[in-house]
Amino acid sequence: MSAAPESKKMITDVFVEGARKGWNIGIGSIIPNIMMAFIIIKVLSMTGFLGILSTVFGPVMALFGVPGEGAAVLMAAVMSMGGAVGVTVGLLSEGVLQARDLAILAPAIYLMGSTIQYAGRILGVVGTDGRHYPIMFGICILNALMAMFVMNILV
Amino acid sequence: MKTDDQEKVSIGAYIALAFAVVFFSGLLKSNEWYGIFDFTTLNGSFGNLLKDTAGGTTYFRGAGGNGARDGFMFALSLVPTCMFALGMIAVLEHFGALKAARKLLTPILRPIMGIPGTTGLAIIGSLQSTDVGAGLTKSLVDEGELNETEKNIFTAFQFSGGALIVNFFGSGAILFTLTDSTGAAVPGSIGLALSVMFVFKIVGANIMRFYLKTIDKKATNKEMTTKTAEAN
Numbered sequence: 175m176s177a178a179p180e181s182k183k184m185i186t187d188v189f190v191e192g193a194r195k196g197w198n199i200g201i202g203s204i205i206p207n208i209m210m211a212f213i214i215i216k217v218l219s220m221t222g223f224l225g226i227l228s229t230v231f232g233p234v235m236a237l238f239g240v241p242g243e244g245a246a247v248l249m250a251a252v253m254s255m256g257g258a259v260g261v262t263v264g265l266l267s268e269g270v271l272q273a274r275d276l277a278i279l280a281p282a283i284y285l286m287g288s289t290i291q292y293a294g295r296i297l298g299v300v301g302t303d304g305r306h307y308p309i310m311f312g313i314c315i316l317n318a319l320m321a322m323f324v325m326n327i328l329v
Numbered sequence: 330m331k332t333d334d335q336e337k338v339s340i341g342a343y344i345a346l347a348f349a350v351v352f353f354s355g356l357l358k359s360n361e362w363y364g365i366f367d368f369t370t371l372n373g374s375f376g377n378l379l380k381d382t383a384g385g386t387t388y389f390r391g392a393g394g395n396g397a398r399d400g401f402m403f404a405l406s407l408v409p410t411c412m413f414a415l416g417m418i419a420v421l422e423h424f425g426a427l428k429a430a431r432k433l434l435t436p437i438l439r440p441i442m443g444i445p446g447t448t449g450l451a452i453i454g455s456l457q458s459t460d461v462g463a464g465l466t467k468s469l470v471d472e473g474e475l476n477e478t479e480k481n482i483f484t485a486f487q488f489s490g491g492a493l494i495v496n497f498f499g500s501g502a503i504l505f506t507l508t509d510s511t512g513a514a515v516p517g518s519i520g521l522a523l524s525v526m527f528v529f530k531i532v533g534a535n536i537m538r539f540y541l542k543t544i545d546k547k548a549t550n551k552e553m554t555t556k557t558a559e560a561n
Contacts, residue, residue: 185420192419196412199499204411205404207500212400259500263403266509273509277517280504281526284490284497285533292459292491299463300484301470303477313536314489317529324525329516 203256211250211260215268218246224270238322240278243270247279248286248318255287278325282318289314338432342425346433349421353502355518368417368519369506372410407503414498427453442534444483447474451483459491478541485537490530497523 218224224243232242243265251258262279265271271279289311296302297310348366351357357367364370377386390402421427435449447469455462466483469475475483490496502519509515 183423185423188423189416189420191416193412193416195419196415196499197408199415200404200408200411204407204500204503205401208404208407209397209400212395212403213397216396255496256500259504260400260404262504263407263507264400266507267399267403269510271509272511273507273513273515276504276507276509276515277522280501280522281529284493284501284526285529286489287496288491289488292488295459296463296484296488296491299460300466300480302481302484306481309537309540310485310488313485313533316536317489317533320532321525321529324529325517325522328521328525 204259207254207256208260208263211257211264212267215246215261215264219268228270238278238319239326240275240322241270244275244279247271248282251283251287251318252289254291255283258283258287274329277329278322281321281325285321286314286318338429339425342429342432345421345424345426346429349426350520352417352421353518353523354520355505356520368414372413372506375406410503410506411499414502418494418498427457438531441531442482442486443538444479444534445474448483452486455487455492456494457492458495459487462487462492478538481541482534482538486530486534489533490526493523493526493530497526 215224218227224246227246228242230242231245235242235244238244247258247261247265250261262271262276262283266273266276293307293311297307302310351366353368355367355369357363358369359367360370375389378389378391379385380387380392389406390399394402431449431453435446435452438444438452439446439448448466451462451465451469454465466475466480466487470480497519501522505515505517505519505522507515
């Protein structure tokens with residue numbers, strides 16, 4: 175019974191604290207992001223723009239085994255990782271993306287995700303030379319494409 | 330017998346790390362007893378709801394919805410996964426899993442990225458929070474621990490897949506618990522996706538390293554001392 179005083183926190187409390195953080199992410203990020211994505215996808219779908227995306231990006235995205243609409247996920251990712259996840263599940267529920275497409279797109283979302291936001295929060299804070307910004311963004315996009323290529327082989 | 334001293338990593342921490350790897354890898358996904366060691370298994374599923382008065386059942390989210398309201402219901406159904414994942418991460422972190430990861434990874438990461446050993450804490454910190462990672466990097470630069478080249482390589486590592494662990498478990502992990510319109514589950518696993526992303530973060534850092542060494546060499550030598558402190 176001598177181990178108890180060292181760490182006063184019960185392990186259940188630690189879990190609950192983490193779960194509470196998850197709840198906050200849920201209501202603060204997941205729900206608003208996915209709801210927005212569903213609205214955007216409905217607009218894209220009703221205006222026929224989703225079909226255009228599919229035609230335009232179809233050939234490129236085919237290299238990674240994903241339909242052309244997957245490009246919408248990558249575009250959303252640059253703005254926000256959560257938004258891109260929202261677009262992904264939205265397209266899944268429309269039946270445009272299939273289960274396997276999600277596995278391919280998931281790592282790409284994070285590797286090039288939220289870069290616009292992180293340009294300030296990482297590059298700005300660290301003090302990266304302005305002329306290195308393009309290569310920084312380029313690396314993120316390249317990483318995402320390579321990861322899709324690899325996932326296409328692995329899954 | 331826990332170590333108060335930050336440098337020492339107890340055996341318990343390694344066990345926690347090993348548990349984390351197995352737990353999120355999907356290796357033990359099963360309805361047998363050992364399924365208790367698998368995230369997806371313990372995450373479970375929603376029960377079905379009654380579809381209409383005529384009978385038949387539907388998912389928690391309901392069937393035939395669309396737009397904002399459907400999005401809300403769908404998103405709501407993802408929240409428990411996110412809570413469970415972050416709760417587990419908190420527990421594993423409590424037992425020192427991240428400390429063990431740092432101990433194991435830094436000797437490997439330093440040489441394959443070409444950055445000094447002082448970045449160990451910043452590497453692990455950057456996987457949890459972009460702001461912690463960037464802040465620690467900035468102070469390492471100010472203290473002269475990192476030169477301009479090392480700073481840029483390390484920044485490239487952080488910039489692609491920023492705050493990977495928290496961001497991915499906060500939203501991306503849920504993708505691996507979904508099924509599509511044909512009822513097929515998403516292949517691969519949380520662990521596989523995490524490994525692929527981690528490998529490419531390192532690849533990205535090395536692309537930067539290569540770029541600085543070859544294409545950007547002249548420019549770097551010329552502008553060694555130039556620093557844009559308040560970029561953005």
